[in-house]
Amino acid sequence: MNALERFGQSTIDFLEYAGGVTQLGIDAFRDIFRLRVRVAETISQSALLGVQSVSIVLLTSLFTGMVISLESAIQAVQFGVGNLVGGAVAYGAFRELGPMLAAVVVAGRVGSAIAAELGSMVVTEQIEALRSMGVSPANFLVVPRLLSLLIMMPLLTIFADVISISGGAWIANIYAHISYSSFITSMRQTVGFEDFAKGLLKAVVFGMIIALIGSYQGLGTRGGAAGVGRSTTSAVVIAIILIFIANFSLSYVLFGSR
Amino acid sequence: MASIYAALDDVSLRFGERIVLENCSLDIVKDAITCIIGMSGAGKSTILRLLDGLIVPNSGHVYLNERDLCHTSERELNVLRRKVSLAFQFAAMLDSLTIGDNVALPLREHTDLHEPQIRKIAEDALESVGLQNVYHQLPNQLSGGMLKRAGFARAIVTRPELILYDEPTTGLDPIVSHLITNTIVDLRKKFGGTAIVISHDLHSIYRMADYVAMLFEGAIIAYGPVEEIRRSENPIVQQFLHGSEVGPIPL
Numbered sequence: 001m002n003a004l005e006r007f008g009q010s011t012i013d014f015l016e017y018a019g020g021v022t023q024l025g026i027d028a029f030r031d032i033f034r035l036r037v038r039v040a041e042t043i044s045q046s047a048l049l050g051v052q053s054v055s056i057v058l059l060t061s062l063f064t065g066m067v068i069s070l071e072s073a074i075q076a077v078q079f080g081v082g083n084l085v086g087g088a089v090a091y092g093a094f095r096e097l098g099p100m101l102a103a104v105v106v107a108g109r110v111g112s113a114i115a116a117e118l119g120s121m122v123v124t125e126q127i128e129a130l131r132s133m134g135v136s137p138a139n140f141l142v143v144p145r146l147l148s149l150l151i152m153m154p155l156l157t158i159f160a161d162v163i164s165i166s167g168g169a170w171i172a173n174i175y176a177h178i179s180y181s182s183f184i185t186s187m188r189q190t191v192g193f194e195d196f197a198k199g200l201l202k203a204v205v206f207g208m209i210i211a212l213i214g215s216y217q218g219l220g221t222r223g224g225a226a227g228v229g230r231s232t233t234s235a236v237v238i239a240i241i242l243i244f245i246a247n248f249s250l251s252y253v254l255f256g257s258r
Numbered sequence: 259m260a261s262i263y264a265a266l267d268d269v270s271l272r273f274g275e276r277i278v279l280e281n282c283s284l285d286i287v288k289d290a291i292t293c294i295i296g297m298s299g300a301g302k303s304t305i306l307r308l309l310d311g312l313i314v315p316n317s318g319h320v321y322l323n324e325r326d327l328c329h330t331s332e333r334e335l336n337v338l339r340r341k342v343s344l345a346f347q348f349a350a351m352l353d354s355l356t357i358g359d360n361v362a363l364p365l366r367e368h369t370d371l372h373e374p375q376i377r378k379i380a381e382d383a384l385e386s387v388g389l390q391n392v393y394h395q396l397p398n399q400l401s402g403g404m405l406k407r408a409g410f411a412r413a414i415v416t417r418p419e420l421i422l423y424d425e426p427t428t429g430l431d432p433i434v435s436h437l438i439t440n441t442i443v444d445l446r447k448k449f450g451g452t453a454i455v456i457s458h459d460l461h462s463i464y465r466m467a468d469y470v471a472m473l474f475e476g477a478i479i480a481y482g483p484v485e486e487i488r489r490s491e492n493p494i495v496q497q498f499l500h501g502s503e504v505g506p507i508p509l
Contacts, residue, residue, distance in 0.1 A: 121352075129350035132310050132343070133364045133412075134336035 021216045025208070027138040028146050028215075041144040049110045049145065050152025056109060057102050057156045058163050064101055065093060065164025066171045073176035082176060086183035087190025089168035094195040095255060098161035100247055102153065103206035107239040111214040114145055115235035118218025119228035127219065137219060146211040153207030154200040161199065198254045205250060206243050213239040263288035263420060263452045264309050269318035270476075271304065278304050279315070280476035286420075291446060291453045293463045293484075295498065296473035297507065302456040303347070305473070306422040309454070310344050311335040323419070340368050343418040347425040349409035351397040357384070358393030361412045368416065383411040386448065387441050403434035407441060414445055421445075423455040427462050435459060439466055460499060464488070472498065474507070 001009070031037065073085045118141060121127050130137050165187070172178040217235035221227045264286040271279040278301040286292050286309075294302045307313045308320050311327045320327040322338060330338065343364075351360045362380040365371055371379070381393060387407040397405060406426060413421050423442060427435040439462040446453055457463055463470060463484070470487040472480040472495050480487055480495045487495060497505030 124353075125346050125348065125350035126352050128307075128312060129344070129346060129352070131312055132339060133367065134339040135363070135367050136336070 017216075020220070021212055024138060024142060024216050024219075025212050027136070028142045028212070031136075031139045031143050032147060036139060036143070037147060038140070038144050042147050045144045045148035046152050049106075049113070049148050050156065053106050053109055053152075053156060054159060057105050057160050060105055061098065061101050061160035061164040062167040064097060065089065065167035068092060068097070068164075069168035069171040070175060073172040073178060077176045077178065082172075082178050083182055083186055084190070085172050085176065085178055086169065086186030088186075089172070089183075090165050090187040090191045091195065093161050093164045093168070094191055094199045095251070096199075096247070097164055098157045099153075099199045099202040099206060100243070101164070102156040102160045102203060103210065103243045103247075104240060106149070106153065106156065106207070107210045107243060108236055110149065111210045111235045111239045112232045114211065114214030115218040115221075116228055116232045118215060119221035119231040122219060122221040123224050123228060142211070142215040142219075145215060146208065149207035149211040150204055153203040153210075157200055157203035161196070198250075201254070202247065202250050205246055209242045209246060210239050213242065260287040260290070262286065263323060264454075265319075265321040266305065266308065267319040267321065269308065269315045269320060271301070271308070271313070271315045277476055282318070282473075282477045284471055284478045284481065286452060286454060287469055288452050289450060290468035291442070291455060291466050292469040292471060293455045293457055293467040294471050294473055295457065295460075295463065297498070298458075300473045301476060302473055303424050306344060306424055306454065306456060309420070310339060310342055310422060312344075340364075340416060341419045342422065343413035343416065343420070344422045345406070345409045345413040345424065345426060347428060348402075349397070349405040351405060351408060351412070353397050356394050356396055357389075357400065357408050360397070361408065361415050364412065364416045380411070380415060383415040384408065386414070386445065387411045388437070403430050403438065406430070406438060410441060410445065414449060417449060418451065420452045420454070423453065423457075425456050425458070427457060427459040435462060438462075442466055 069085065069089055072088060073082065076082050076085045076088075118127070121141075127137050130140055169180055169183045172183055173180060214235045217231040217238070221231040223230075262285045266282055266284045269279050269282045270277075284305070294305060296302050304313065308315060308327075309322060311320075311322075311330065314328055318328075322342065325338065327335065327338070351357065352363070355363070358377070358380055361383055362376045365376045365379060369376070384390065384392060387410045389404060389407055389411065392400060392404065392408065397408070400408060410426075426438050426442060430438060442453065442455065443466050455463070455466065467484045469482065470480075470484050471478050472487070474494055480490050480492050488499065490496065493506050497507050503509060
């Protein structure tokens with residue numbers, strides 16, 4: 001196969017993948033909008049995929065907020081702009097840090113779990129059994145996972161926002177002696193509800209990416225246990241790459257004018 | 259003349275470079291048990307998946323109750339599949355659901371029955387395959403034979419017109435294998451309908467089959483009532499039935 005053929009084949013593979021994920025998304029959202037939703041399963045998946053991710057999201061957000069404050073607060077005080085630290089930390093947390101950190105952690109923990117579970121179901125013929133019973137795997141399996149992540153990702157992002165800002169405020173107070181009131185005042189002057197809300201919108205998009213990529217990789221599993229492993233790894237890698245691309249695109253569209 | 263419930267008409271199917279079926283034709287007689295025999299990897303299970311609309315052939319036609327599945331949308335197929343049940347080789351029970359919920363799933367999906375009715379029908383289906391007190395157990399708590407029978411219960415729960423059994427006795431000890439064969443025969447006596455059984459177990463086949471079809475190199479090379487197949491002069495059929503290493507079947 002020469003270079004041109006390889007390029008052509010890669011292009012076809014990419015378009016097939018993009019088309020497959022898009023079709024899965026259309027099928028799932030059509031069921032959601034028609035309210036063909038399994039409520040009990042969605043609640044169960046929300047607990048499994050969302051609630052159980054809270055602790056890891058809190059830990060990573062806390063330490064990231066703290067380290068950003070540690071790096072910036074002392075220098076800011078030295079330059080006489082310590083009163084801006086609260087705003088800077090909150091600005092970063094609401095717009096980028098909260099949604100991105102939550103998304104990357106959830107992609108690693110939940111995206112892999114979705115791909116592994118659905119992949120195992122493929123190799124044990126459970127997906128084929130669903131189809132043979134006239135049950136749509138997209139409705140039965142993907143919709144609850146997608147919906148639960150659309151709900152849980154913004155909630156996890158709120159936790160990530162709050163805990164990273166709190167950690168930042170604490171470190172700024174300890175190491176740079178920036179008072180909590182100064183930190184909060186700076187926050188109020190710098191960020192608004194719009195920043196917070198747009199961050200949550202990003203989280204919804206990231207949740208969609210994680211659920212759809214995890215599901216698509218899982219449902220596309222071939223080749224037994226080794227195939228499940230490949231699907232799981234690919235789900236995480238592809239989801240994280242797409243999250244970074246989507247983050248830039250969304251930042252450009254949502255915050256481009258400011 | 260016996261009426262035909264399902265048929266493959268000149269079907270060819272390839273998986274990549276590998277030819278699985280080539281110009282394969284087969285009629286499935288209504289209200290009879292047809293067993294399909296053949297070497298491992300010959301494409302027997304593929305025939306079941308074609309008849310359930312899970313696979314579309316590269317060419318030819320697959321008919322179910324005179325309806326061509328090759329020209330049927332996925333939505334229409336989902337409606338047709340309510341008349342067909344596939345009992346998988348390893349049961350393929352959803353491992354996140356209990357046995358009872360697995361058996362009740364087709365009823366919950368496709369009927370407006372109330373929950374107590376669904377539960378009663380699911381329990382009756384489990385009882386008809388000799389399984390009691392397993393409703394709340396998870397699939398991994400059952401033995402292989404029990405799982406297969408639970409799979410049968412799920413297959414019969416909607417009273418399908420056609421049941422497809424994929425190697426129901428493979429990997430089981432002779433006693434459980436005997437029990438499974440009896441279950442298939444009893445289910446057909448009790449509920450009627452058409453059945454197709456993929457099997458290598460000749461003792462089971464002789465006990466339950468009305469018709470036997472032999473698949474070899476992508477096509478049906480012998481088909482007829484079970485006694486006729488046993489007396490067949492086709493050397494391939496005879497080699498297979500006698501399990502002989504010597505003959506036209508390449509090893």
